[in-house]
Amino acid sequence: MADTQKEALLRSKSLAAKVYNQALQTGCFPPSWQQLRVRLLPKKGALTSLKNWRPISLINCDAKIFTRIVTKRLAPILHKVIHPQQTGFLPGRFIAENGLALQLIMEQAQLQQKPGIGMLLDQEKAYDRVHPLYLEKTMLAVGLPVAFVDAIKNLFFGNRIQININGYFTEDIYQQRGLRQGDPLSPLLFNLALEPFLLSIMNDPAFQGFVFSPSSLPPVGPLPPAIKCMAYADDVCVFLSSLTDFTRLQDHIQAYTAVSNALFNHHKTEAFALNGRRHDEWSAILDHHTIPRYYHRFSPSGFRYLGFPICYTDHHRKQVEQHLLEIVKTQIKIYSQRNLSIRGRATIANSLILSKVWFALRQLVASSSFFQALVKIISAFVGGSSQPRISFAQMCQPMENGGLGLLHPKHQQLAMQLRWIGYMLRSDVSHSFLTPILLHHLSLIPGVPPDPRQALFFPAFRQGPLCELARTARLWFTAFDAIPVHLPVHRANVSNCLALPLHHLLILPTSHWLHKTKYQRLLGDSFFIYDDHQHSLRPRIPSEQPRPRYLLRRLYRDLLAVSPRTVDLQPWLWPLIDVPLNPNVNSSLDPLIQGFLDDPFWSLSDNKYYRSHLLPGSLPPYKYPPRVIKSFWSAPMSPYARTIWYKILTQRAPLQPLLAILHPQDPQCVHCHGEEDLAHFVYLCPKKRPIWEAVLSRHLPLYFLRPSILLDFVLYLRSPPSYLPLAKALTLFSAILHKLWSAHWNLKIHAVPFHELTITKSINQQLSSFD
Known part of the structure; x- marks a missing residue:
């Protein structure tokens, strides 16, 4: 029996490979591949209009396997072709990159009072309106083989469709345009269809977009390129700095719709002030073009971009927090009716209840009162009402340690920030358009060193408006401080010593003035200098010392004193005193940061391992066998x-x-x-x-x-x-x-x-x- 099944499986595999290769090479398919059943799913709005129903195609399994294989092979190729600011459905790209980029741009616009706006464009039936000839020309333009393009065109635009309405199927409808929603390949094809529109905006020299500005001159590090638009699937966000940008955008929309058959809905398009202030000039233009929604700090509520809540004020933030709490309460009301063990309730809480808030918490800087309320609600659901109550900390312990493995909301939010910290520290994620924006955001902190990543490692540099409690950077810093790894300053070379904070180079008494926060920002080059004549590192003599001269001179005397000697060099610094400066040695902090990333924590680290470090008692050895x-x-x-x-x-x-x-x-x-x-x-x-x-x-x-x-x-x-x-x-x-x-x-x-x-x-x- 087993041999018969094995033989049948081998024959099936051989037949499937033959059919798939023939489909790919000749564009000939089994008839069943082009017979689709469509189910209509309701969208927002009045359901009496067909525009508010989403058609989902039910496709035969063998056809879906074929398009899944094609998708898997095509995605790495399109990753090199499609601009990084289009983040949907491609390997290594992430929807939250768009959300965080928008959040940081708005924080910088508020800090620098830039008067531009952003627009969230709405396309009517975006997938359904893709024209086959336009898609064919686009695929050929990016260099896809003619045979492959013909096969895809025949598969997607030669279908017979029957619509399921209340269990009854309509007569066959011949499909002449549109990508079938529900097919694994459709998202990549739509990315290709949208790419010319995005590139027309990005490559327009007259279109300015949002231009990143330094906080000081000369700027700390290179500036990111101006960002004009970004997209995830059919959600396009465009940044406009002037009326000229608005006019140019209308020209690009008109050209794109003329060749692609796309249609933009002005009445569903949303605009928002980047700096939070309402501008009458922008308001008049938007009204003239029947764009009714214009969000700013005086709006009744914030807005959403790709599902991420964007808030201007504390009032907007509290609205979002209350909405999230209501969602959690509704879910708890549903699942409280089930006969579940305490472990079952913890599983439900993790997978079906708290999962409703993780997406928003990835970038929402929620208040401590929100987390307290959320913990109270979840604790009551999991632990029940009986006395004495099991503590929430006990519930969050790993199951191996007698806990329930419940996710702590605040710890999970911090764990989600590790992705952005990795973007800032690792050079292998430079392909993301978000990386230079993250580093530039750090560089806007007043008094930050030339390498802005020092603000992560040394809290003394965290000052100014961008480091306030309600700002995104505060999440990064809190998450970073919980990482149980320290920068290996003992591996520093001569150049690194001049760029590191001075107090890390010295052995100081506990009460020394260098331990005060404002003096912890002094760098090594404020006290040490590389002497080109002696070819060695030495302390600056009093006449070479910058401000605060009085304190640095006192430090100089303390360091040279024989008895009592209260200040000394770190042991690892002594060997560097007589080492010549090697021009070929990397002077940046990258070698030290690489040493930081080489710690075993990073090779073992995932969100669970990181959360274990945040919760006391959750690391081995465990109390139970x-x-x-x-x-x-x-x-x-x-x-x-x-x-x-x-x-x-x-x-x-x-x-x-x-x-x-x-x-x-x-x-x-x-x-x-x-x-x-x-x-x-x-x-x-x-x-x-x-x-x-x-x-x-x-x-x-x-x-x-x-x-x-x-x-x-x-x-x-x-x-x-x-x-x-x-x-x-x-x-x-x-x-x-x-x-x-x-x-x-x-x-x-x-x-x-x-x-x-x-x-x-x-x-x-x-x-x-x-x-």
Whole structure:
């Protein structure tokens, strides 16, 4: 039988390869590939209009596999052809690059009071209006083979379509234009169709766009090229600095629509002030062109770009935060109706609830009150309302350490900033158009060194408006400070020493004035100089010292003093004193930053590993044996039983002494009136111990467990004897704990008698369901 299946599989693979190669080389396809079923999905707006329905094509699997293969092979080629500012559906490009670029441009425009606007262009039925002849000419223009272009044209524009309306199919409709939505290749083809429009704007010398400006002259580092537009799929954002730009944009739109069959909706296009101020001149032009939405700081709310919330004011930000909290509450209301264990609720929270806010939090600088409210909501959902509550920090611990693996919202937001930090530090991501914008943003910080990345490594340089709490850079700095790696300054060469902060080159007393923040910004070249005559590094003599001269002269005397000597050079700096300056040695900080990136943290680092460093106690060694805790989460047991046992493991069982504090009453055991602790509550009570013994004697008759071993296992998950079947023991003990817990609280709350025989019978019945 197995040989027959293997032979059939080989024949199928051979046939599929033959069909796919023929389709690619000759443009001949099986008839089923061009028979499409279309389902209409509702969009925003009145559903009485066909414009507000999105057609999704249902394509045969073999045809979809073919276009998936073509997409996989075509994407790396188009990555070299399509401009980096078009970020959709290409390897190594990311939608959030556009969102962050817009955020940084607006922060810089507000800082420098640039009067331009941005426009979010809306195309009507963008995929459906692509003309086959225009797409063919575009594909040929970028150098794709004629045979390939013919095959794609025949596949996408020779289809017969039937539309599914309430379960009924229409008659065949012959498709004459448009890319089928739902096909893996369609996004790449649309990228190609849009590229000429974007390039016409970018290559227009009369179109200025947003021009990056330095904070001082000479500028700190090179300026990024002006950014005129960027796109993700059919969402195009254009930056206009003057009325000339607006006029040129209309010319490019007119030319593009004439050749491509595209249609732009002015009434759905949105405009926004880059610096937040409303300009009457721009408002009049937008009104004249029936563009109704013009966002600025006095608008009732901010706007969204690619789903990212863009806020001008704290009021706008609070609106977004409240909206996100309402989304989370709605999701919790839905999932609270399900019978889930505490681990199940944590999984739901991570994958289906908190996932609703991650996209916005990638760049939204949310307030601490928002995170407090979010943590409170999620904690109540996962932990339930019973007392005592499991702490949120315990829930966020890794599952290997007895936690629930719940994602801490603030920690996850910081972890998402690692991507941007990598862009700034790694040279291998220079292909992203965002990298120079990130570095330029750092260079705008007042007093930053020539290499603006020093603001990441040395907090003293973080000053000025761009470093305020509500600014994007504050997220980067907070995330960077949590990285458990330091810049290896001991590897510095002579040139590096002059560029590093002075206090890192010296051994100083704790109370020394160089430890004050304003003096931590002094660089090595303020005190040291490379002497071209002696060919060595030396301290500046008093007449060569810049400001603050008095303090630097005092430092000079302290360094040369014999006794008492309070200041000294770092041990690694002494060997560099007599080393000649090598002009071939890299004078930038790149070698030191590369040493920083060579730390094992980066080779191991992912978001989970980084988050573990943010949460105390979440790194190995863990408190539970790996085999046991893994089996605890995977062993068959009811959701309620797993939750009960977890509360016992985390010492959060509602014992009488605690309840007596919360609700004054007798702190003794309700069964035997003895002193109640966790061991007594679970096993040692004379009313409960016989139940354990009866159940264990029936289901584990060949195994004898001393009470101390049993309690160690139940209370702390310490490894049981090797002869005990672990999975069976976990299922068995969970059932006992479940029924004892229920009977205990039925007695206490509802006065239901606690009968050992009834409880034992109920446990045995539950265990039979797992057999």
